[in-house]
Amino acid sequence: MISTGFCAVLHIFICWSLVFKFKLAFRDSALSNSILYWNNVLILAAFIRISPATAKTWRSYSMTGLRNITNLFLLATPSAVMLCFPK
Numbered sequence: 001m002i003s004t005g006f007c008a009v010l011h012i013f014i015c016w017s018l019v020f021k022f023k024l025a026f027r028d029s030a031l032s033n034s035i036l037y038w039n040n041v042l043i044l045a046a047f048i049r050i051s052p053a054t055a056k057t058w059r060s061y062s063m064t065g066l067r068n069i070t071n072l073f074l075l076a077t078p079s080a081v082m083l084c085f086p087k
Helices: 002-021 026-050 069-084
Strands: none
Touching: 002 026
16 A cells, blocks of 8 residues: 555555656556556565565465466456457
């Protein structure tokens, strides 16, 4: 929760600086969203790696997490096609 709050505050600063300070217009607010999401991913990954609270639940990456990846792709492919080819 703290990481998301930190990223939200950071997002306001990054969005303001890209749109107004660097005069990159509104299209770069999407770039600001992308930066926000990656900051959140990196902070949460660092938390998982460093925090003693996750020591017993997180050991390392394993192939067990990828066991049913084909089902994910079978569900995601039609959605991606529908987004790429709107009616």
